[in-house]
Amino acid sequence: MDFDDQLRRYFGTADLAAIHPEAHAAGTERMRVDFGLETNPGRRFALWALMHMLGVAPDLDVAFEDEGERNVARDFMAMADRAGEAEGG
Numbered sequence: 001m002d003f004d005d006q007l008r009r010y011f012g013t014a015d016l017a018a019i020h021p022e023a024h025a026a027g028t029e030r031m032r033v034d035f036g037l038e039t040n041p042g043r044r045f046a047l048w049a050l051m052h053m054l055g056v057a058p059d060l061d062v063a064f065e066d067e068g069e070r071n072v073a074r075d076f077m078a079m080a081d082r083a084g085e086a087e088g089g
Contacts (some may be wrong), residue, residue: 003072006050028056033064045069 004014009020019027031051033060038044046070048064051057052073060070 003050004018006047028054032058041069048056048073052077053080 007014007016010031012027013019013023013025023055028051031047035044035047035051038047048057057063060073064070064073
């Protein structure tokens with residue numbers, strides 16, 4: 001799953017700054033539906049990671065039944081936080 005492709009799929013653009021509030025709400029809803037329907041663990045995790053980066057991901061205990069998947073998600077969150085700190089964010 002390519003990040004830009006996913007942004008285009010859900011929001012109609014790969015430019016985060018160009019996403020209008022209405023498009024953001026509609027795209028977020030489509031992501032939530034797709035996340036709930038996705039059965040492939042890799043694609044499901046990738047979709048959750050995108051939602052996390054956009055600040056719309058469900059809580060880990062809701063998103064992942066498996067403790068191992070929750071731990072991987074925690075690792076991803078920590079890695080994303082470190083990357084943000086390194087960029088000055």
